[in-house]
Amino acid sequence: MAEQHGKALVPQIRFAGFTDPWEQRKLGDELEFLRNNTLSRAELSESEGTAFDIHYGDVLIKYGSVLNLEKAKVPRIMDSAIADRQTCDRLQDGDVIIADTAEDSAVGKCTELCNSKGKMVFSGLHTMPLRPMGEYASGYLGHYLNSSAFHSQLLPLMQGIKVISISRSAMADTTMTVPSVDEQRQIGAFFDRLDSLITLHQRKYDKLCVLKKSMLDKMFPKGGSLYPEIRFAGFTDPWEQRKLGELSNEFKSGEFICADNVSVSGPYPVYGGNGLRGYTTTFNHEGLYTLIGRQGALCGNVNIADGKSYFTEHAVAVKANHLNDTTFLYYLFGTLDLGQYSGQSAQPGLAVSNLVEVEAMVPDKAEQKKISRVFKTVDSLITLHQRKLELLRNIKKSMLDKMFV
Template sequence: MTEQAKVPAIRFAGFTDPWEQRKFGDCFEFLKSNTLSRAGLNGENGTARNVHYGDILIKFGDCLDGERSDLPFITDDTVLPKYAGSILREGDVIFADTAEDETAGKCVELRKLPKEPTISGLHTIPARPRFPFGTGYLGHYLNSDAYHRQLLPLMQGIKVISVSKAALQDTQVRFPGLSEQSAIGAALNEIDSLITLHQRKYDKLVIFKKSMLEKMFPKDGESVPEIRFAGFTDPWEQRKLGEIVSIGAGAPPSAFSAGNFLYVKVDDLNESSHFQFDSAQRVDANTAVKPIRKGSIIFAKRGAAILGNKVRVLGKTAYIDTNMMALEPRGVDADFLWLFINQTGLYRIADTSTIPQINNKHIEPYPVDIPNMAEQQAIGTFFSRLDDLITLHQRKLELLQNIKKSLLDKMFV
């Protein structure tokens, strides 16, 4: 029997009717899935396609456009007839019943399908709605916290987490009228399209940067790179790293206070550090050591897990702790030096002792190929602007993902 459920925090104008709540089994019927592993699939040809649970967990979003998603083919043509009654249709949903974490139960709604018959694969639970739903509604709703949290207490396993058909049967499905469903699906699909657009732009820029780094620095045994800016023809010069940087050491702070200097600890060095260390502590001047000036590169010098983690000091002058070193540019462009250090991977030259570490004896003789200052600056500026563009798309992507998360929290009950 249908129950009336509460309404969400956000609704489109004109919709005021209460939402319905029904048992999963009243809304869906289960289809059969096959047991083919990746070994039974291929990316080239076949008479039928397959939806693999790993792709649901990692590759696909909430809604699947099978015409564009390169669904793999089933290699054995004799498999399809066994699943004649479970060939997928648009509007069907497929759950991944297994994962290594609580993403088990992730779902995809089929919006478009390729011309070949398509069936659901290993570790999936395909289900067909018993009555129409608005396009995109189920994909977004069944992946929302509003629905997924019902599955959490029903999951089983430790190393591998699984969700069963019986668990799904124990859940409740909530939905508004068909017109409101369609409006919700259309809005979230549009956000997904924007997320995909910026993800592709971001990915292309990252790949472009990687390619240019490989081509704008000389390969081993060569004195010039494959690609250069116009007007530069002189061979690059090999120097020692110790000749173009000053090496700074860390020390305990003299006193923590609301001083004018940052004190950067090794724990502050992580993949998300954005150079400014807004959360770093402030200290007064430390007379025992020199401060690390703007433009320097600071990095962890010991510890297997963090060795080589690095950032640049672009804000205030800083002091660093004893587990860190600093390289201050001396007669070399700061942006160019940052590129070189990122290319090198200083952790590779560490002592292979009980606690791997980098010392001055590793830094000072390390070979560096550099062009003249004008070419250094041209290269540094180019990659600095490219990094700004990558960061811009990354921030837009994160903003859209946060907007979607917020809407999912507020548009469903």
Template structure:
């Protein structure tokens, strides 16, 4: 028995005021949008923007700090002028999501390479913006792009992609609902970034800066406890690379009989064997991210690309993890094509430690509490993203499978 794809005319979820109203209609983008291409012929000195596949419209001044975009020697008379509510994309990169929506931006310049278009009066821009970010639209793009090694999608082909649309009031209701959710996501993202920034600043204050013998911030009960002792990393811990495990023995999914497997860049998957039991700081020792630090707990397998550290009995394990993070160990990497960290070099890194384990524990508890807040905020943000994705799947019609 084969399956065929049939189009449903209605979404799973519809606002009460639109129940029983007309069905959604399938339209080509070209029936609801039109291309624009206004050149900067008068050489207006307007802000210059690029389009990022993550952040959409981004001012070039933030990408080339300290350099005025107009001083970079480009002929800006060839650039395109973009005003409010315009969509723009790089025709060679739209298949990786490189599309932006100007929103309230007014009178900015973008490269002449970008394709620009607007919606007509029958299509709400923010409704379309949500469609353009959907998995379904991305699949349609991948099916429409032309070319070999580098794929292109110019407006004439983009215009052939079909989308489903309700009548305008329902579009606007959907767009407003998703915009409200986007505002909440933006606020929650900002809160997460603020917590992460606060942690970075706090760590810099709780550990001595280069050339200093005490930290800038010290808990009141330790202000008269004297200078932190100067040591080398090898004086307070043992370091040893993990054990090789064949890639065929690393599983993508976890279940009860498997253990986490950590390599130089974090979690690689799950294995039937474990090399360590307890709580250890792991240092990535190979690749561009060598020097990154993670805290592993329980039973786990560490590969040869991770250095497992075992602090001595007078060093608090959690404090030691934060010490390794603040040391920025990547700066000690050697090699160009394949950067790496040698244990013998790590052992020589100069550090300072509090004279009492009690002060170590106080610092670790403070930072651990902040980490817990960051984890909780990250989980809240991910839950909101999943909620939005599920809501979009319900608010927009999807292709359905039926037996033939």
């Protein structure tokens, strides 16, 4: 069957040279369901053992559309005797594992196996292991079964309220659209390259976040010391203990704004207790400020704002006095775990009167500025890779929508 509702099955975007319509097939005729067992997490290890176990929670959260067993950290069965006793089917490259139970509509998320290198692979709890009965190019099934073109038909088949599931029989009755193996190969290779770029920038982003955390730990004194572990050449004076209120000439909460006056776009950003809240048509602060969230789940979190902005009553606006640097205060506050000073109630809150009394170690303004410049550079790099990640993920989402039928 090559048409749907009278229209040829052709994706919006496809590679040059491919013009034939895709074929529609029943999933149960294309993939056979394999047997799987439930293994206890106590029987698994992160590094030992020759047999891998695929857990549904990892399919939902950690693994992508294609699981490269040569590179990914996948739990292993520690005891070979346990592996030998399993009555489930051993999996192989090209097999797909679908999560059949979850607490949301992520039910049906799939991962395709590759690079198992002959090591035994098992499917675990709340999963459906399937094997193609015909020829499929590497990477095609993993990405196609996760695309909205396929996944949208699963939504009406899901059962349950809090815990949602889909049955094997319902999955077997779904339909697939399939191009030629040559076109599948091009699609699989394209998404493989895209996934590699996403992984590359994710690693760079993660490394920079770890670097920043380490630098914050070493460039600010701890344990009552008057000196940080790492500091710039030419600075030898001990840091001094000061109350936060002594470091600033403005330290107060913002003002209430009606939710109707906050929108997704506008000339001036609105900052609340958890950071950027939206935009509005007026402002109540101008210049560089460090912000402390004073209410909510993220009570004590720290942000920075520059220019004309509106700060709500859930954000404490802090501007340094002439002896200190506002950007430095942003990084300093981030090391202080300010949330610990919130009131013990169902709705945590920070009082300005308590915050101004909190004590911290600070250097002179010249050293503060040096420290600020270093962390601003690191933050710029983190933001750069974060934006590249968001762009690549958006490109992938768009391609998943447009390259499948």
